[in-house]
Amino acid sequence: MGVPVVRIRVLVVDDHRIFAESLAAALAAEPDVDVSAAGSGPAALRCLERAAAEGRGYDVLLVDAELGILAPAGGRRAAGPVAVPDRPAGAPADGISLVAGVRASRPSVRTVVLAEKDDPRRAALALQAGACGWVAKDCSLQRLLAVIRGVLRDETHLPPALLTGVLRELLADRKHRSESEQLVESLTPREREVLRCMVAGLGRKAVAERLFLSPHTVRTHMQNVLGKLGVHSTLAAVALARRAGVGPADPEPGQVLAGDVVERGSQLA
Numbered sequence: 001m002g003v004p005v006v007r008i009r010v011l012v013v014d015d016h017r018i019f020a021e022s023l024a025a026a027l028a029a030e031p032d033v034d035v036s037a038a039g040s041g042p043a044a045l046r047c048l049e050r051a052a053a054e055g056r057g058y059d060v061l062l063v064d065a066e067l068g069i070l071a072p073a074g075g076r077r078a079a080g081p082v083a084v085p086d087r088p089a090g091a092p093a094d095g096i097s098l099v100a101g102v103r104a105s106r107p108s109v110r111t112v113v114l115a116e117k118d119d120p121r122r123a124a125l126a127l128q129a130g131a132c133g134w135v136a137k138d139c140s141l142q143r144l145l146a147v148i149r150g151v152l153r154d155e156t157h158l159p160p161a162l163l164t165g166v167l168r169e170l171l172a173d174r175k176h177r178s179e180s181e182q183l184v185e186s187l188t189p190r191e192r193e194v195l196r197c198m199v200a201g202l203g204r205k206a207v208a209e210r211l212f213l214s215p216h217t218v219r220t221h222m223q224n225v226l227g228k229l230g231v232h233s234t235l236a237a238v239a240l241a242r243r244a245g246v247g248p249a250d251p252e253p254g255q256v257l258a259g260d261v262v263e264r265g266s267q268l269a
Helices: 017-028 041-053 095-105 120-129 141-151 160-185 189-199 204-211 215-229 234-243
Strands: 008-013 033-038 060-064 110-115 133-136
Touching: 008 017, 008 041, 008 141, 017 033, 017 141, 033 041, 041 095, 060 095, 060 141, 095 110, 095 120, 110 120, 110 141, 120 133, 120 160, 133 141, 160 215, 160 234, 189 204, 189 215, 189 234, 204 215, 215 234
Parallel strands: 008 033, 008 060, 060 110, 110 133
Antiparallel strands: none
């Protein structure tokens, strides 16, 4: 009797249909690879849920770094998540957001980010989100297969040309995070509550109702928060808070937080 072949189940997640289907077809030619394709973050999550329910979960996700980031007519893709009204609230806004979501909900699944260009900053963000590798879209099929098999051995794969830049970004982020954490620690418990409401996108009146305070008192707290954090705007305070790991205040029933953006993506699976 021959030794049974251990199958690797791969899900390609890319909103460029031709690329996704071509890559899936190339991978499917390998004797030990089963592959499917999804055209958006929500479609990928549905595939993962369905496969897990059937007891045949995916091993590796290949995720487009720019997933769901729409390009303007005749131009390049935008630099960040784009709000489009057809995506359910809470679904991933781009490829790196999807990586983070999968890492949190299905930690056994390995994710590899497929990128059109080497970008140390986004590669560092992908690793921090839980990706196991960053691979150029124009790499050889042999290279991609080596990365897929490598991440299943708990290896991390980056192009050699990116290593120095990614390390620099990770070190800089650690320094900024440490400085931000120290500033947040200088806030009083009430000021931290107010900051979490600011991160949730709540205005002064909503914060007052939420914390049972007067709008004048909330205004004073907000001014104190900005002063202690050394910033001059709510947006800057929220950015610093997020670097320090401060999350939004828990939403009340029926409340939609400002961070719930939406996207549109065609489903391939």
